[in-house]
Amino acid sequence: MAKPNVISKDVLIQYAKECLVNNGIEKFTLRSVAEMAGVTQGTIYYHFRTKEQLLLAIVQNVCENSWTEISEQNEQLFLSQAIESAKSRCSYDSFFHKLFFTLVASSFNNEKIRNPLSDIVTEENSSLISNLSGLWGKSPIEGVTLETWGILINAIVDGIALQALLQKDFPVERTYQEVEQLFKAFSKLKDMGINK
Structure with a gap:
């Protein structure tokens, strides 16, 4: 289940780092970060447009x-x-x-x-x-x-x-x-x- 949009930008960056290490830059997507963080893609887009x-x-x-x-x-x-x-x-x-x-x-x-x-x-x-x-x-x-x-x-x-x-x-x-x-x-x- 997705977490509410109360996740901070800093916490998302930590999940993004983990995602980057696990998947490599070639497979790094905002969707994969959202899945790892347990949030919606909209939450990611709220903090990072691209x-x-x-x-x-x-x-x-x-x-x-x-x-x-x-x-x-x-x-x-x-x-x-x-x-x-x-x-x-x-x-x-x-x-x-x-x-x-x-x-x-x-x-x-x-x-x-x-x-x-x-x-x-x-x-x-x-x-x-x-x-x-x-x-x-x-x-x-x-x-x-x-x-x-x-x-x-x-x-x-x-x-x-x-x-x-x-x-x-x-x-x-x-x-x-x-x-x-x-x-x-x-x-x-x-x-x-x-x-x-």
């Missing part, structure tokens, strides 16, 4: 939860926690990155997807910049702003995820260990004042 809106809400939710969790760590743990969070979503079967890159590809011809994705990426960059500011204070390399560091780190994480999606035997553990070492080295440069 499948794309719901998929974007999933990406936004995952990103917000991740950055909230990372931001709650103290500055000393930020780097390790951020690396661990990125690594946890990085695999050959990563539902999050399959979804993210599918939406990116769709956005090239659809401004209704492109604009919200742009906002999500901008929010991620801002979170990185804020956390880097707390960690480093200023850039460890003169002439490279914290804004550029945020963009660069975001691009590195997405680039690693893309390679992991394409290569079944991609060395995720080793790659992220070395990325963490790279950023720790930049932090040491800043601490030693060798950035000039």
Whole structure:
């Protein structure tokens, strides 16, 4: 029996995530989410007019939860926690990155997807910049702003995820260990004042 229309948007997003993981993006429909949540399709349409809106809400939710969790760590743990969070979503079967890159590809011809994705990426960059500011204070390399560091780190994480999606035997553990070492080295440069 269908539940009344009192189900929240956040609860529907959780059911949508579960549906996406179980069925894959190819078989993901608003109807399948409604069935999993035990609500009518009208309830889904009340909160999300299109499948794309719901998929974007999933990406936004995952990103917000991740950055909230990372931001709650103290500055000393930020780097390790951020690396661990990125690594946890990085695999050959990563539902999050399959979804993210599918939406990116769709956005090239659809401004209704492109604009919200742009906002999500901008929010991620801002979170990185804020956390880097707390960690480093200023850039460890003169002439490279914290804004550029945020963009660069975001691009590195997405680039690693893309390679992991394409290569079944991609060395995720080793790659992220070395990325963490790279950023720790930049932090040491800043601490030693060798950035000039």
